[in-house]
Amino acid sequence: MPTLVQTISDSILGPGGLVLDDLEPLVSELSVGEVDFADLFFERAEAETFSLEDGEVKDASYYQDAGVGVRTCAGDKQGFAYSSEITAARIREARDVAIAIQDGRQSRHGVNLDQVSTPKLYVAKNPIPEKSATDKIAFLLDIDIKARAKSVLVRQVQATLSISYREILIAATDGTLGADVRPLVRLSVSVLAEKDGRRERGSSGLGGRYDLDRLLTVEHANRLVSEAVDQALVNLDSVDCPAGVMPVVLASGWPGVLLHEAVGHGLEGDFNRKGSSFYSGKVGQQVASKGVTVVDDGTMSDRRGSLNIDDEGHVSQRNVLIEDGILVGYMQDKLNARLMDVAPTGNGRRESYAHLPMPRMTNTFMEPGDATQEDMISSVDRGIFAVNFGGGQVDITSGQFVFAASEAYLIEKGKVTAPVKGATLIGHGPEVMSAISMIGDDLALDPGIGVCGKNGQSVPVGVGQPSLKIDRLTVGGTA
Amino acid sequence: MAEKFNSQYEKNRLEELTTRILEQSKHVGADACEVAASVSVGLDVQARLGQPEKLEMTRDQSLTITIFIGESRGSASTTDLSDGALQRTLVAALAIAKVTAPDPAAVLASRDQIIQTVPDLELDHPWEIDAKEALNLAIEVESFGRQADSRITNSEGGSVYSNRGISVHGTTEGLLVSQPTSVHGMSCILLAEDGDSRERSYAYTQSRRPNQLSSPEVVGREAAEKTVARLNPCKCQTAEVPVLFIPETASGLLSSFVSAISGGSLYRQSSYLLDRLGTDVFPSWVSLSENPLIPSAMGSSAYDGDGLATREQAFVTDGILSSYVLSLYSANRLGLESTHNAGGVRNLFLQGENDFRTLVSEMGRGLIVTELMGQGVNLVNGDYSRGASGFWVENGEIAYPVHEVTVASNLDRMLKQDLAAVGSDIDLRRSITTGSMLFEKMMVAGS
Numbered sequence: 001m002p003t004l005v006q007t008i009s010d011s012i013l014g015p016g017g018l019v020l021d022d023l024e025p026l027v028s029e030l031s032v033g034e035v036d037f038a039d040l041f042f043e044r045a046e047a048e049t050f051s052l053e054d055g056e057v058k059d060a061s062y063y064q065d066a067g068v069g070v071r072t073c074a075g076d077k078q079g080f081a082y083s084s085e086i087t088a089a090r091i092r093e094a095r096d097v098a099i100a101i102q103d104g105r106q107s108r109h110g111v112n113l114d115q116v117s118t119p120k121l122y123v124a125k126n127p128i129p130e131k132s133a134t135d136k137i138a139f140l141l142d143i144d145i146k147a148r149a150k151s152v153l154v155r156q157v158q159a160t161l162s163i164s165y166r167e168i169l170i171a172a173t174d175g176t177l178g179a180d181v182r183p184l185v186r187l188s189v190s191v192l193a194e195k196d197g198r199r200e201r202g203s204s205g206l207g208g209r210y211d212l213d214r215l216l217t218v219e220h221a222n223r224l225v226s227e228a229v230d231q232a233l234v235n236l237d238s239v240d241c242p243a244g245v246m247p248v249v250l251a252s253g254w255p256g257v258l259l260h261e262a263v264g265h266g267l268e269g270d271f272n273r274k275g276s277s278f279y280s281g282k283v284g285q286q287v288a289s290k291g292v293t294v295v296d297d298g299t300m301s302d303r304r305g306s307l308n309i310d311d312e313g314h315v316s317q318r319n320v321l322i323e324d325g326i327l328v329g330y331m332q333d334k335l336n337a338r339l340m341d342v343a344p345t346g347n348g349r350r351e352s353y354a355h356l357p358m359p360r361m362t363n364t365f366m367e368p369g370d371a372t373q374e375d376m377i378s379s380v381d382r383g384i385f386a387v388n389f390g391g392g393q394v395d396i397t398s399g400q401f402v403f404a405a406s407e408a409y410l411i412e413k414g415k416v417t418a419p420v421k422g423a424t425l426i427g428h429g430p431e432v433m434s435a436i437s438m439i440g441d442d443l444a445l446d447p448g449i450g451v452c453g454k455n456g457q458s459v460p461v462g463v464g465q466p467s468l469k470i471d472r473l474t475v476g477g478t479a
Numbered sequence: 480m481a482e483k484f485n486s487q488y489e490k491n492r493l494e495e496l497t498t499r500i501l502e503q504s505k506h507v508g509a510d511a512c513e514v515a516a517s518v519s520v521g522l523d524v525q526a527r528l529g530q531p532e533k534l535e536m537t538r539d540q541s542l543t544i545t546i547f548i549g550e551s552r553g554s555a556s557t558t559d560l561s562d563g564a565l566q567r568t569l570v571a572a573l574a575i576a577k578v579t580a581p582d583p584a585a586v587l588a589s590r591d592q593i594i595q596t597v598p599d600l601e602l603d604h605p606w607e608i609d610a611k612e613a614l615n616l617a618i619e620v621e622s623f624g625r626q627a628d629s630r631i632t633n634s635e636g637g638s639v640y641s642n643r644g645i646s647v648h649g650t651t652e653g654l655l656v657s658q659p660t661s662v663h664g665m666s667c668i669l670l671a672e673d674g675d676s677r678e679r680s681y682a683y684t685q686s687r688r689p690n691q692l693s694s695p696e697v698v699g700r701e702a703a704e705k706t707v708a709r710l711n712p713c714k715c716q717t718a719e720v721p722v723l724f725i726p727e728t729a730s731g732l733l734s735s736f737v738s739a740i741s742g743g744s745l746y747r748q749s750s751y752l753l754d755r756l757g758t759d760v761f762p763s764w765v766s767l768s769e770n771p772l773i774p775s776a777m778g779s780s781a782y783d784g785d786g787l788a789t790r791e792q793a794f795v796t797d798g799i800l801s802s803y804v805l806s807l808y809s810a811n812r813l814g815l816e817s818t819h820n821a822g823g824v825r826n827l828f829l830q831g832e833n834d835f836r837t838l839v840s841e842m843g844r845g846l847i848v849t850e851l852m853g854q855g856v857n858l859v860n861g862d863y864s865r866g867a868s869g870f871w872v873e874n875g876e877i878a879y880p881v882h883e884v885t886v887a888s889n890l891d892r893m894l895k896q897d898l899a900a901v902g903s904d905i906d907l908r909r910s911i912t913t914g915s916m917l918f919e920k921m922m923v924a925g926s
Contacts, residue, residue: 015563053747056580062555062571064564076527081536084558094536100610101534133578156747192748192859199748201859241864243887243924244717274527275633276670278677354539393852393866397670397679398709400883402853402866424855424885426866426924474714476855476864476885478922 004124005115008167008179012042012066016086023171026091028111030072031173033104037334038072039172041311042086043353047164048128052140052157055148060133069353070094073335074102076273082354113171116178118308119315121301122209124181126165130212136161139216146225147191153236154229155199156192161185163212170313174334178313184208184304184460185215186449189224193232202232203406206447210302231388231407234419241408241420241477247383248425248473249376249411253444254389256463260364260452261392261401262429263287263294267321267329268454269336269347269359271396278399278429279327287327288433291369294322296331298346298362304448305363305462312348312357319345321364322433333359351457361452365464369439376438376469378414384475385409385416386425399429424476432470440467483536484520484643486603486659493518493542494657496560497649500544500569504651507573511547511587512651516540516560519644522610526617527636534610537642546572550581584811587785592807592817593654594788597781601774603659606641606689613639616695620667623699624682628671628707635668635679637699641689654786662777663689667702671710678709685908687775705849708870712882714925715871721845721899722886722921723838723872726906728848729916733767735856735863735890736760737824737911740794740802742809744858751861751891752800760800761894765901767795771825778910784821792818794827798895829913831901838902838917840875846923847872848886861890867923884925893918 002010009020023040030038044066051059067084068091081097083090099105140159147157166182186207193200204227206220250258271277279287288294298307298316307316312334320328332340333348336359349360377385385408392403404424410417445464452461497514504512518540525533542565545554553575557568608616621637645659666683682701684693724732736752744750752760761767771789773779783789785807794802805813806821839847852866864887870877888897902914 056582058551058580058582058585060553060575060579062553062568062575063557064555064568064571065558067558077531077533079534081538083538084540085561097534097536101531101614133575137578156749158747194748199859201749201857241887243885243922245924245926274635276635276679354537356533356535390854395679395852397677398712398882400852400866400868402855402885404853404855404864421862422855422857422864423887424853424864424866426852426883426885428883474883474885474924474926476866476887476922476924478864478887478889 003115004118005177005179008169008181011167012044012169013086018086018088022088024111024113026088027113027171027173029095031108031111032099033102033106034074035072035099035102036074037173037338039170039312040091041069041353042169043067043166045164045166046128047162050136050140050161052144052159055144057137057140067353070098071356072098072102076339077101078356080356111173112175113177114175116176116309116313116315118178118180121299121306121308123183123211125183125211127163127183127185127212128165143189143221143225146221147189147229150225150229151193151233153193153195153233154191155194158190160188168311172313176313178309180308182209183211185210185212187215187220187224188449189228191228191232193236195236198236200232200235202228202230202235204228205449208302208304208448209306234407238419238421240479241423242475242479243477245472245474247380248470248475249380249383249385250468250470251387252440252442252465252467254446254463255386256365256446256465257389257392257403259294259366259465260361260463261394261403262432263322264361264364265394266396266399266429267331269330269332269340272330273336273340277396282327283329285327286325287430288322288325289436290325291439292322292325292433292436293320293367295320295367296361296364300363303363303445303462304450304460305361307362310346310348311350314344314346314348316346316362331359331361333357349459351459355457358454360454360459361461363445363462363464365443365445366466368441368443368466370441371438373440373442373467376467377411377416379469380411381413383411384420385411401429402426420477426474426476432473435471436468437471438469442466486643486645489518489645490647490657493645493647494655496542496565497647497655500565501649501651503569504546507569508548509546509573510549513545513587514542514649516542517644517646519642521640521642522613523640524610524613524617525636525638526614526621527634529618529622531614532636534614544568544572546576548576550583551576551579552582552585553579584808586807586811587650587652588654588787588807590653593652593786594656594782597656600772600779600781602687602779603643603661604688605643605661606663608641616665620665620695620699623696624667624669624702627700627703630671630673630707630710631669631703632672633670635670637667639665648786650786656782656786658780661687663692665692665695665698667699669702669706671706673710676711678706680705680709687777709880712868712880714883715846715881715923716926717924719920719922721842722918722923723842723845723847724916725847725849726904726913726915728851729913730906730909730911731851732916733827733829733911733913735858736894737804737827739858740800740804742803742805742813745803746809746812749859751858755800756803758800759798759895761795761798762898763798765795765798766793767827767829768793769824769827773826776826777908778826780825783819785817787817787819789819789825825910827911829901830905831903831914833900833902835902835904835915838900838915839872839877841900842872842917843875845872846881863888863890863893884923886921886923888921
């Protein structure tokens with residue numbers, strides 16, 4: 001049986017008249033002068049999207065992309081060019097640009113490529129041709145019917161099925177020769193409900209690196225419809241959210257976007273190598289309450305943020321970032337690991353061949369504790385119970401971060417009472433992590449919908465956490 | 480840069496591909512077809528702590544084919560412009576058009592609707608700069624910034640970029656237009672430290688004309704000033720106070736307003752400004768108009784995404800919502816006429832008469848918002864709640880920097896009732912151009 005590298009190189013290199021054996025000489029040509037690392041990143045991607053609106057699927061699109069990125073590194077200096085034509089001539093043109101920033105042209109040494117043995121965390125197949133367009137459309141139409149049947153207040157239903165497939169091949173001067181096949185599917189539902197002239201939205205979604213048989217189930221359709229409609233109906237009755245500092249109880253799962261912003265970005269190797277993160281130089285120090293253990297794990301099977309190998313060909317890992325409140329390590333790509341004299345952690349990721357890799361998160365979550373959500377709520381006299389969130393953002397230098405609640409409730413005298421309008425929560429990473437007073441026993445990962453943006457590059461990620469009680473957080477309401 | 484991008488050559492190449500695909504579409508059973516193709520070439524360099532850090536050459540191309548069969552349509556895109564890939568893309572678009580439901584609103588602009596002659600808006604200006612010169616400029620901008628203040632202790636670098644591109648748009652209704660554009664810029668991100676306080680900020684310059692970029696000295700010093708000004712911030716008290724948005728943050732409020740009057744939000748009933756045409760949405764002293772035909776401006780374009788000629792027009796007249804922002808598609812959905820805004824508004828202007836200082840002294844006591852964080856804008860009902868940092872104003876003077884607060888209100892109330900004044904200090908680097916905006920009150924949540 002041919003290896004994965006062989007199969008993928010036939011698929012990606014074949015159309016441009018290249019074969020696997022051409023990679024060693026092409027990579028060797030990058031090893032000149034002061035260049036201490038260089039790589040070729042080949043990619044072939046396709047994606048399909050079907051959108052439901054007004055009870056019909058009128059809009060659908062297909063997208064294909066292929067190309068090669070050529071990078072050289074010398075110290076912290078990177079040269080980069082890419083081409084959407086994968087031919088030897090284009091690779092050499094890109095090479096000339098990529099070495100232009102580096103000193104010296106003397107050929108260094110020939111590179112011997114060695115195949116990385118790739119784990120199998122998810123199915124290595126393309127989900128797009130798995131089902132007919134008619135079946136995909138029928139599934140979305142059923143969601144519309146289900147949502148409208150769920151409540152007469154539902155005015156609009158939108159649902160989107162996104163299916164993508166990516167093959168990557170990496171050859172580097174450190175001898176790395178790796179390939180990965182990455183399916184990624186996602187289903188999302190958004191509804192608009194109206195009552196007495198007031199309109200509110202609710203939404204829900206799920207997905208991961210798996211096939212369509214697993215995604216397009218009746219159970220998933222029912223769950224998403226139910227969550228989206230319930231959220232819209234709850235928001236129809238929401239009252240103004242209070243403003244100011246108060247205790248906040250976060251539900252488990254997607255609210256883990258808190259960790260992504262408050263901790264995750266600040267622990268990415270590039271910011272710490274440059275000393276620009278609030279967490280720079282704090283390894284070994286207490287940065288969160290005792291009992292808080294935060295992990296970034298790219299090895300979870302079928303997860304949206306998982307990778308068999310990262311985009312530099314490094315096998316992905318489970319990396320503990322904070323252990324029992326103590327900062328133990330950063331997330332690294334090869335360049336920053338080399339400059340900080342530590343091992344890469346499998347976090348080198350890039351949006352595509354047309355982007356440079358950076359240290360990025362995979363699936364970031366907090367380990368569970370032993371408290372219950374009921375105990376947390378009953379311990380709050382006046383505060384907020386936040387169940388669902390939109391996105392967040394962080395300033396990694398000051399440590400200031402935000403995340404926006406899309407479904408939240410008041411807690412009054414230990415009881416969950418009225419739903420409140422969506423509000424932004426703001427805090428300072430380490431201060432908020434140190435204000436965690438209770439950690440739930442109910443760890444949950446998000447349903448597979450996260451997208452992380454950094455320096456203009458988007459990559460799929462996962463987040464997760466148990467229910468948490470944070471003693472003090474600023475809530476951006478109007479009341 | 481200039482020698483790498485031949486806009487005439489790329490125009491001919493993309494127009495030839497477009498014409499060929501439009502022709503082919505007729506032979507494979509399409510009733511109508513639309514092709515949008517673009518190519519862009521760029522140089523992007525970065526220097527940090529006085530040393531070159533990154534040299535990147537970009538070349539992006541893509542082509543999208545939309546096929547119409549009866550009232551159904553399908554679209555497919557590719558970055559590979561080889562014959563084989565284009566053929567596959569055509570087949571993929573066709574396959575989708577065969578399974579999608581009819582959408583009577585989706586029609587191509589007819590021959591009598593499309594732009595007849597495309598005026599030259601002078602949107603493409605080469606920058607004769609090579610990689611080495613660009614790197615030197617990046618080193619220079621960072622160095623001005625680092626030298627400006629002793630509290631600047633670190634840097635994320637200076638960067639310089641230069642991009643040129645061309646887009647071609649053709650349809651089987653006889654449209655075949657193209658527009659070359661350029662964007663050049665320079666920026667600097669600095670870090671400052673004072674005791675335990677660490678802050679970052681940035682400054683940038685951007686223009687279609689390289690000779691209209693600010694100097695590295697101006698950008699570097701501005702980055703340094705903005706960064707040290709943020710040092711040692713406080714959290715202000717939770718209170719309802721006047722809030723002043725500087726042009727950079729005010730522009731986002733106008734973007735949200737534009738989204739709320741855009742066809743897509745309206746036909747989805749997802750706008751707080753549904754059915755508000757002809758009613759007041761701003762104070763009567765505010766008018767809001769776009770001018771897409773200003774030569775060399777960032778937002779300029781001679782035609783919209785449907786191939787209709789753009790025009791100078793008002794959306795808000797004396798505080799009254801006088802026009803929505805509509806494409807052909809959204810206009811058809813709403814039973815209205817297109818406002819020639821497929822792709823959005825272009826060079827939207829809101830300029831007042833007050834200089835920034837006057838606004839600060841007018842507000843007396845309150846918050847100046849210089850930076851916003853997170854999403855926090857709900858267009859369905861106008862609810863607004865975002866993370867903010869900026870400066871506290873006491874007795875009409877800037878007192879101290881503020882961070883980790885939120886500002887909350889409702890967009891409808893803010894723009895219609897609470898907008899007290901607009902500044903003369905417009906920011907021309909953006910397509911949505913506004914002066915500072917002063918609001919009588921917002922809820923600021925702090926300590």
